[in-house]
Amino acid sequence: MxxxxxxxxxxxxxxxxxxxxxxxxxxxxxxxxxxxxxxxxxxxxxxxxxxxxxxxxxxxxxxxxxxxxxxxxxxxxxxxxxxxxxxxxxxxxxxxxxxxxxxxxxxxxxxxxxxxxxxxxxxxxxxxxxxxxxxxxxxxxxxxxxxxxxxxxxxxIDTLTFNSISNKKKWRKALTLPLSAQILVYAGRFSSDKLPIAKKVILASEIVAKNNLNFVAVLFGPGSSVTRSKLVELAAKANRRLGRRAIYIRPPLSDIQHAYYAADVIVGTGRVALEAMACARPVIATGVAGYCGVVEPKNINEIIRVHFGDHGAIVSITVKKLSEDVNSILSRPRRARLLGEFGAKTVKDRFxxxxxxxxxxxxxxx
CATH class of the missing domain: 3.40.50.2000 (Glycogen Phosphorylase B;)
Incomplete structure (x- = not known):
C-alpha cells in the first residue's frame, strides 16, 4: 500500500x-x-x-x-x-x-x-x-x-534511537555542557502556549541552583525570535542574580536524544516525556494543561491518560512545586535510577x- x-x-x-x-x-x-x-x-x-x-x-x-x-x-x-x-x-x-x-x-x-x-x-x-x-x-x-x-x-517510540545505554559524559562534551554537573533538560516549543512553562522552568531552576552550585539547567526548543528573546532575557537575569551561568537557552536539536543522554532529570510533556523515559531518565511531566509531577509507578496511568500534562493535568504548575520535585530527584540518586529504569520498561511495554x-x-x- x-x-x-x-x-x-x-x-x-x-x-x-x-x-x-x-x-x-x-x-x-x-x-x-x-x-x-x-x-x-x-x-x-x-x-x-x-x-x-x-x-x-x-x-x-x-x-x-x-x-x-x-x-x-x-x-x-x-x-x-x-x-x-x-x-x-x-x-x-x-x-x-x-x-x-x-x-x-x-x-x-x-x-x-x-x-x-x-x-x-x-x-x-x-x-x-x-x-x-x-x-x-x-x-x-x-x-x-x-x-x-x-x-x-x-x-x-523507536527504542533503538531512544535507548538507555548511551554515555552521559560523551554527550555532555559534544553539547559543551559541564561534565560533572547535575543537569536538568527541558525540551519543548518556545511558542506562546508553552512559553509560561519554560518561564517556570527557568525560575524553578534558579531556586535549585541557589543551594546547589553543581546544578545546571538547559532549555532546548524551537520558537520565534520574540519568544526566544523573552526566555534568554529571563535566564540572563536569573544568572546575574546567581552570580554564575546556571541556565542555558539552546536552539532545538534534530537529534534531541543527545540532550536526554546528557541529562540527570528531564522536564517535558507528551512525546518528549516518552522519549526521555525510553532513555531511562527520570521525568517531571508538565504541559499546557498543567502539572503532573514526577512520573512514577503510582501515577503513571493517570499521567498517560492526560498525555503528560498536555491533554489534562493533576494540578496547576507552580515554580515552588517544580523546584521541590527537581530537588527530590537530584538528592536521591538511587530513586532517580529506579525511576529511569521504570520509565524505560514502561515505554518498551506500552509505547x-x-x-x-x-x-x-x-x-x-x-
Whole structure:
C-alpha cells in the first residue's frame, strides 16, 4: 500500500517526529510512504529514512491550484490512503477524499487544531486517531464526534534511537555542557502556549541552583525570535542574580536524544516525556494543561491518560512545586535510577514503535 502523509511543516516538534517514527516502521513492513509538506528542519531526516517528500511552495496559492497539485502527486505516486496530521492537512485531505474517494485517516495530536477543519474531516474520515485517552474523550464530549469513529493509538517510540545505554559524559562534551554537573533538560516549543512553562522552568531552576552550585539547567526548543528573546532575557537575569551561568537557552536539536543522554532529570510533556523515559531518565511531566509531577509507578496511568500534562493535568504548575520535585530527584540518586529504569520498561511495554505501528496498520486495513 502507498500512503500519503500530510503535514504543514517538518519542524522539530512531536507531530513531525511521530510521523517520522511511524513512517520508518511502515517502510520496514513493506509500505511506501510519501509526505506532503512545505519543508523544515527535519527534511533531510525524512529523506534519509526513505520517505518520499513532496515539497509544496510556501507561497500563497489559490485552493484550486493547491488541490490540483496535490491531485497530481496522488496520481503519480499511486497513493491509496491519505493520512492527515494538522489543521491545514485536514482541509486538503478532506477535499481530495471527496474528489477521488481515497480512504482518509486523520491523527488528532491535541486540542489546538482548528475545529472547523477537524469537524469537516471527521465527517469523511474512515477513522480519527487520538494519541491519548483524554483526547479521545474530548473529541466525543466537546466536538460531538461519534466514539465509533475514534481510535486511541498513542505515540510510538523507536527504542533503538531512544535507548538507555548511551554515555552521559560523551554527550555532555559534544553539547559543551559541564561534565560533572547535575543537569536538568527541558525540551519543548518556545511558542506562546508553552512559553509560561519554560518561564517556570527557568525560575524553578534558579531556586535549585541557589543551594546547589553543581546544578545546571538547559532549555532546548524551537520558537520565534520574540519568544526566544523573552526566555534568554529571563535566564540572563536569573544568572546575574546567581552570580554564575546556571541556565542555558539552546536552539532545538534534530537529534534531541543527545540532550536526554546528557541529562540527570528531564522536564517535558507528551512525546518528549516518552522519549526521555525510553532513555531511562527520570521525568517531571508538565504541559499546557498543567502539572503532573514526577512520573512514577503510582501515577503513571493517570499521567498517560492526560498525555503528560498536555491533554489534562493533576494540578496547576507552580515554580515552588517544580523546584521541590527537581530537588527530590537530584538528592536521591538511587530513586532517580529506579525511576529511569521504570520509565524505560514502561515505554518498551506500552509505547514501542512496533506495538504502536502494528495498531496503525490494523487501522489502515479496517
Amino acid at each position: 502507498n500512503i500519503l502523509m500530510f503535514v504543514s511543516q517538518l519542524n522539530t516538534g512531536g507531530t513531525e517526529k511521530y510521523i517520522h517514527s511511524v513512517s520508518r516502521y511502515l517502510i520496514s513492513k513493506g509500505f511506501r510512504i510519501g509526505v506532503v509538506t512545505m519543508g523544515g528542519p527535519l527534511l533531510n531526516s525524512f529523506k534519509k529514512a526513505g520517505i518520499t517528500v513532496h515539497l509544496l511552495s510556501p507561497k500563497k496559492e489559490s485552493l484550486v491550484e493547491r488541490i490540483s497539485l496535490l491531485s497530481l502527486i496522488i496520481s503519480k505516486g499511486r497513493y491509496g490512503l491519505l493520512h492527515a496530521h494538522d489543521s491545514m492537512s485536514f482541509r486538503y485531505a478532506a477535499i481530495l477524499h471527496r474528489q477521488y474517494k481515497i480512504p482518509l485517516i486523520a491523527t488528532v495530536h491535541g486540542t489546538y487544531h482548528k475545529q472547523s477543519a477537524l469537524l469537516a474531516t471527521s465527517k469523511v474520515a474512515k477513522h480519527l486517531i487520538a494519541v491519548s485517552p483524554n483526547l479521545s474523550n474530548w473529541l466525543v464530549r466537546h466536538m460531538k464526534i461519534s466514539s465509533n469513529k475514534i481510535l486511541m493509538i498513542p505515540n510510538g 514501542s514503535i512496533q506495538k504502536v505501528g502494528s495498531q496503525l496498520i490494523q487501522a489502515y486495513m479496517k
